[in-house]
Amino acid sequence: xxxxxxxxxVPDTPAKRMNRQTNRxxxxxxxxLNPFDTQAVEEALxxxxxxxxxxxxxxxxxxxxxGDAMRKALAMGADRAILITDxxxxxxxxxxxxxxxxxxxxxxxxxxxxxxxYAADSEGAVLWAxxxxxxxxxxxxxxxxxxxxxxxxxxxxxxxxxxxxxxAPLPAVVAVSDAINEPRYPSLKGIMGxxxxxxxxLSLGDLGLEAAQAGxxxxxxxxxxxxxxxxxxxxxxxxxxxxxxxxxVEFLAEKRLL
Amino acid sequence: MTTLVFLEHxxxxxxxxxxxxxxxxxxxxxxxxGVLVGxxxxxxxxxxxxxxxxxxLVADDPRLEAALPQPRVDVLAALVRDRGHENVLLAQSILGxxxxxxxxxxxxxxxxxxLTDVLTRDGELVGxxxxxxxxxxCEVGWTETPRLALFRAGALDPVASGGEARVERVExxxxxxxxxxxxxxxxxxxxxxxxxxxxxxxxxxGRGLGGPxxxxxxxxxxxxxxxxxxxxxxxxxxxxxxxxTQVGQTGKTVSPKLYIACxxxxxxxxxxxxxxxxxxxxxxxxxxxxxxxxxxxxVVGDVHAIVPKLTELVRARRGx
Ligand SMILES: Cc1cc2nc3c(=O)[nH]c(=O)nc-3n(C[C@H](O)[C@H](O)[C@H](O)COP(=O)(O)OP(=O)(O)OC[C@H]3O[C@@H](n4cnc5c(N)ncnc54)[C@H](O)[C@@H]3O)c2cc1C
Ligand SMILES: Cc1cc2nc3c(=O)[nH]c(=O)nc-3n(C[C@H](O)[C@H](O)[C@H](O)COP(=O)(O)OP(=O)(O)OC[C@H]3O[C@@H](n4cnc5c(N)ncnc54)[C@H](O)[C@@H]3O)c2cc1C
Numbered sequence: 001x002x003x004x005x006x007x008x009x010v011p012d013t014p015a016k017r018m019n020r021q022t023n024r025x026x027x028x029x030x031x032x033l034n035p036f037d038t039q040a041v042e043e044a045l046x047x048x049x050x051x052x053x054x055x056x057x058x059x060x061x062x063x064x065x066x067g068d069a070m071r072k073a074l075a076m077g078a079d080r081a082i083l084i085t086d087x088x089x090x091x092x093x094x095x096x097x098x099x100x101x102x103x104x105x106x107x108x109x110x111x112x113x114x115x116x117x118y119a120a121d122s123e124g125a126v127l128w129a130x131x132x133x134x135x136x137x138x139x140x141x142x143x144x145x146x147x148x149x150x151x152x153x154x155x156x157x158x159x160x161x162x163x164x165x166x167x168a169p170l171p172a173v174v175a176v177s178d179a180i181n182e183p184r185y186p187s188l189k190g191i192m193g194x195x196x197x198x199x200x201x202l203s204l205g206d207l208g209l210e211a212a213q214a215g216x217x218x219x220x221x222x223x224x225x226x227x228x229x230x231x232x233x234x235x236x237x238x239x240x241x242x243x244x245x246x247x248x249v250e251f252l253a254e255k256r257l258l
Numbered sequence: 259m260t261t262l263v264f265l266e267h268x269x270x271x272x273x274x275x276x277x278x279x280x281x282x283x284x285x286x287x288x289x290x291x292g293v294l295v296g297x298x299x300x301x302x303x304x305x306x307x308x309x310x311x312x313x314x315l316v317a318d319d320p321r322l323e324a325a326l327p328q329p330r331v332d333v334l335a336a337l338v339r340d341r342g343h344e345n346v347l348l349a350q351s352i353l354g355x356x357x358x359x360x361x362x363x364x365x366x367x368x369x370x371x372x373l374t375d376v377l378t379r380d381g382e383l384v385g386x387x388x389x390x391x392x393x394x395x396c397e398v399g400w401t402e403t404p405r406l407a408l409f410r411a412g413a414l415d416p417v418a419s420g421g422e423a424r425v426e427r428v429e430x431x432x433x434x435x436x437x438x439x440x441x442x443x444x445x446x447x448x449x450x451x452x453x454x455x456x457x458x459x460x461x462x463x464g465r466g467l468g469g470p471x472x473x474x475x476x477x478x479x480x481x482x483x484x485x486x487x488x489x490x491x492x493x494x495x496x497x498x499x500x501x502x503t504q505v506g507q508t509g510k511t512v513s514p515k516l517y518i519a520c521x522x523x524x525x526x527x528x529x530x531x532x533x534x535x536x537x538x539x540x541x542x543x544x545x546x547x548x549x550x551x552x553x554x555x556x557v558v559g560d561v562h563a564i565v566p567k568l569t570e571l572v573r574a575r576r577g578x
Pocket of ligand 2: 352465466493506507509510521523525527531559
């Protein structure tokens with residue numbers, strides 16, 4: 001079975017910031033693999049291990065440095081990586097990103113495309129639905145339990161009303177929940193081996209796309225202005241030095257909550 | 259302006275979140291239509307008039323019974339093409355988000371998500387989007403119509419303002435690929451016992467507890483405080499704790515006097531279910547955890563060390 005996993009590089013800082021000049025995310029610092037992608041990669045590796053011969057291909061659109069973030073997923077065990085990178089693609093929104101990713105996935109025609117729960121920078125949790133639409137393939141989102149058999153994929157997933165079980169024929173698109181598995185850590189051997197795994201780079205032109213179909217030109221949303229959030233009330237954070245329980249009790253008593 | 263609002267339903271009710279979006283659409287003004295998609299849903303349609311829909315378009319078909327997104331994209335796309343809606347607004351839910359993103363790709367239309375509000379400025383729609391763990395508020399726009407928007411769960415309340423809506427049936431034309439995913443089992447969790455929504459004190463546990471066996475830590479603390487136990491989706495999905503106790507976008511919305519979060523990162527989907535709590539105390543070993551951004555008292559430390567001690571102290575004070 002051939003499985004593609006869409007992964008994204010996100011800023012490696014806990015406090016992500018907007019660039020106030022460009023109204024875009026500040027991507028000047030170090031980048032890292034989106035933590036929610038590790039569950040998707042893990043699930044792909046488990047399926048490959050269970051299903052016999054197959055391949056796990058990573059697909060990403062991002063700046064050239066995103067190749068470093070993808071290397072972590074290669075170290076986990078993915079077989080190769082494809083990075084769509086093009087100056088004209090910077091600032092792509094959902095419409096533009098899904099177009100480019102779908103074009104790359106079309107070329108690979110995997111049996112299964114996996115996504116993680118969401119991108120830690122945009123918190124969108126939507127990309128899979130747009131990609132599935134462009135590929136004209138069935139899609140299951142928020143999957144907490146996944147099985148593949150007899151040419152179909154079955155996912156158990158939570159909604160506002162309980163748990164659904166949904167089945168779709170392959171080829172299909174699936175997005176997983178962050179509780180679907182416990183991702184493995186890359187072994188030293190995996191980390192060393194990752195450097196030798198194929199990492200291909202594609203431009204928009206390679207995918208048959210015009211510059212105007214990606215980036216800001218190919219996008220249909222804009223950020224007009226940035227504001228500070230409304231101020232919060234009094235709050236404080238303390239470091240536990242052994243006395244935190246006492247401090248919490250004192251605080252609760254002060255607030256008349258005991 | 260012409261606006262189409264996706265009216266999500268469950269059982270024989272249109273969801274409150276969808277009615278909230280409908281009320282907002284009515285406030286923005288222009289012609290507002292609702293769309294209801296399912297099987298046997300026509301009787302629900304006219305009630306949407308009260309919240310501002312002049313017309314409710316109904317796609318009622320047995321093939322639309324299961325709450326799956328792809329056939330709904332077919333229905334909405336055809337309506338927007340035929341009737342020229344300039345805005346399509348949806349409440350952010352498991353179903354709504356997938357419908358919106360599929361529709362964005364089908365129509366090549368801009369979608370802004372996580373909106374808490376929308377207004378018009380010089381005839382253009384402007385959305386309010388808190389982002390990056392709510393550390394910044396973006397004003398977002400669309401470069402062309404149709405404009406698609408998802409509204410954060412609970413951001414908008416339904417306001418009864420109008421009357422009856424005209425109900426109009428539409429014939430769905432569904433794509434083959436839209437019908438290939440099938441609902442094998444649609445589970446409905448019935449809740450038993452007192453709901454956490456009524457509790458004055460809630461002690462919530464997340465993945466930082468390390469395993470299902472450690473939920474006794476939060477259970478003991480909840481008992482000492484006379485409160486209830488809640489959980490995050492990560493631990494519910496992992497089978498550590500029951501679905502009925504989940505707080506957040508997909509779970510319950512709570513507003514107790516006191517909410518103590520133990521080993522919870524504070525993802526936005528968790529926050530929307532508990533941010534209305536009077537006092538929030540959190541314990542997390544990661545000083546950068548987003549939960550600290552909205553806690554009244556944040557404690558950087560290990561739940562395994564702090565929670566048992568806290569339980570002892572509370573018991574001593576309350577004589578439990
Ligand atoms: C703060 C912020 C707010 C934004 N708001 C909007 C908005 O309202 N509307 C809009 O159209 N765009 C928005 N964007 C831009 C949007 O994030 C990008 O277009 C993005 O690539 C689309 O994916 P997503 O964020 O929906 O990913 P999600 O749906 O959150 O991610 C799902 C999965 O897809 C993977 N993935 C995400 N991006 C890529 C990629 N480039 N390559 C491969 N895999 C990927 C993720 O790693 C994850 O596993 C925003 C960006 C930021 C930083
Ligand atoms: C469409 C959608 C809907 C969702 N709906 C919901 C919802 O309704 N409710 C919900 O909760 N989530 C929901 N989520 C999931 C949400 O995004 C997060 O993934 C989830 O809330 C994370 O749960 P957590 O905090 O338990 O786990 P994690 O994010 O893994 O956080 C665990 C935390 O524990 C801390 N920790 C670890 N060990 C210790 C220790 N020994 N002592 C102290 N702290 C420790 C860590 O630092 C970390 O911050 C939804 C997601 C999506 C995409």
